[in-house]
Amino acid sequence: MRIGVHVFDGAEELDWVGPWEVLAWWAQHGGADRGIEVLSVARHEGVVTCAKGVRVLPDRTWADVGALDVLVYPGGRGTRQQLGDETIHEWLRGLHAAGTLLVSVCTGSLVFADAGLLDGRPATTHWSTLERLGELGDVQVRPEERFVDTGGIVTAAGVSAGIDVALHLVARLGSVDEARDVRRGIQYDPKPPV
Amino acid sequence: MRIGVHVFDGAEELDWVGPWEVLAWWAQHGGADRGIEVLSVARHEGVVTCAKGVRVLPDRTWADVGALDVLVYPGGRGTRQQLGDETIHEWLRGLHAAGTLLVSVCTGSLVFADAGLLDGRPATTHWSTLERLGELGDVQVRPEERFVDTGGIVTAAGVSAGIDVALHLVARLGSVDEARDVRRGIQYDPKPPV
Numbered sequence: 001m002r003i004g005v006h007v008f009d010g011a012e013e014l015d016w017v018g019p020w021e022v023l024a025w026w027a028q029h030g031g032a033d034r035g036i037e038v039l040s041v042a043r044h045e046g047v048v049t050c051a052k053g054v055r056v057l058p059d060r061t062w063a064d065v066g067a068l069d070v071l072v073y074p075g076g077r078g079t080r081q082q083l084g085d086e087t088i089h090e091w092l093r094g095l096h097a098a099g100t101l102l103v104s105v106c107t108g109s110l111v112f113a114d115a116g117l118l119d120g121r122p123a124t125t126h127w128s129t130l131e132r133l134g135e136l137g138d139v140q141v142r143p144e145e146r147f148v149d150t151g152g153i154v155t156a157a158g159v160s161a162g163i164d165v166a167l168h169l170v171a172r173l174g175s176v177d178e179a180r181d182v183r184r185g186i187q188y189d190p191k192p193p194v
Numbered sequence: 195m196r197i198g199v200h201v202f203d204g205a206e207e208l209d210w211v212g213p214w215e216v217l218a219w220w221a222q223h224g225g226a227d228r229g230i231e232v233l234s235v236a237r238h239e240g241v242v243t244c245a246k247g248v249r250v251l252p253d254r255t256w257a258d259v260g261a262l263d264v265l266v267y268p269g270g271r272g273t274r275q276q277l278g279d280e281t282i283h284e285w286l287r288g289l290h291a292a293g294t295l296l297v298s299v300c301t302g303s304l305v306f307a308d309a310g311l312l313d314g315r316p317a318t319t320h321w322s323t324l325e326r327l328g329e330l331g332d333v334q335v336r337p338e339e340r341f342v343d344t345g346g347i348v349t350a351a352g353v354s355a356g357i358d359v360a361l362h363l364v365a366r367l368g369s370v371d372e373a374r375d376v377r378r379g380i381q382y383d384p385k386p387p388v
Binding site for chain 1: 206207208211212214215218219222232234241246247248249250251253300320321340341351352353354355357358361362364365370373374377378379380381382383384385386387388
């Protein structure tokens with residue numbers, strides 16, 4: 001199984017590193033015998049600068065990544081420039097048509113909606129962009145959900161929700177037991193102190 | 195306020211990106227007028243490869259980072275080679291003596307203990323290394339705590355606990371209201387699905 005994590009300038013750090021940690025933990029500790037591979041993917045070669053300044057070297061580009069079973073699409077202010085970008089729309093529609101499971105975190109779902117991929121589907125996003133999501137197509141906006149799984153497309157709420165949706169993916173694509181093992185591995189017993 | 199986040203080969207991704215997200219969100223949205231700055235710091239120049247393969251370009255090195263008010267020290271398998279490394283011990287003891295608040299996540303506390311910084315203090319670590327922590331000095335190991343704040347040194351439990359301890363830092367160094375704003379910003383209402 002090949003899992004791509006899209007990185008781009010202005011991607012919010014935790015949006016993609018949360019799922020990265022969960023999925024790569026699964027690949028390394030539980031899924032190695034199944035050949036699960038987690039890769040970062042960027043549109044072009046070169047350094048990617050995330051929304052809060054982290055600079056990353058992507059593993060692959062769109063051109064050389066090959067077939068993907070899953071694509072994780074983070075949010076962040078970088079998604080704003082992506083609205084209306086037909087090249088991104090076509091890439092996403094092509095992946096969807098080829099059977100790649102598309103998974104957004106935070107405002108990543110705005111890009112999915114803008115590409116027409118959420119028409120007629122329930123979906124969510126960061127709480128601050130719920131209204132915007134509804135304006136980008138015939139989307140059934142779900143403000144109360146931590147994530148929404150519609151089969152071929154999954155959308156999650158803001159930033160930290162990427163951890164929850166990634167655990168859901170491990171349960172769906174692997175098993176509940178494997179997801180529990182990852183949860184225990186990353187000691188995900190959250191206790192927000194405020 | 196200058197906050198450094200230590201990055202090194204084998205650092206666990208979420209260990210440091212969790213606090214990074216929280217602290218950089220604070221710096222960008224709430225603390226800009228106070229001049230809060232969050233920087234990644236590595237021992238040497240060049241690409242750092244994290245435990246699960248993310249490749250990062252650090253902002254600064256030990257040599258050029260200057261004075262730090264806070265240092266976040268992640269865990270990950272990279273900490274194993276750091277045990278017994280006197281150069282790291284001296285760097286950490288020097289920062290502590292200069293008044294830098296030292297904050298570990300996960301097995302980062304093993305390095306603090308190895309440097310003698312946790313002698314006579316309560317502390318925690320990833321659940322799998324609690325015993326090891328107790329063997330590295332006169333440490334009062336606290337298996338049940340999400341994080342332990344002893345004033346000049348703070349230690350957190352495994353991986354995802356970095357998010358919780360970072361929110362605690364915002365509350366301590368800023369205010370509870372600011373920490374709540376960051377929590378809302380990153381939509382940290384965790385709902386583990388398994």
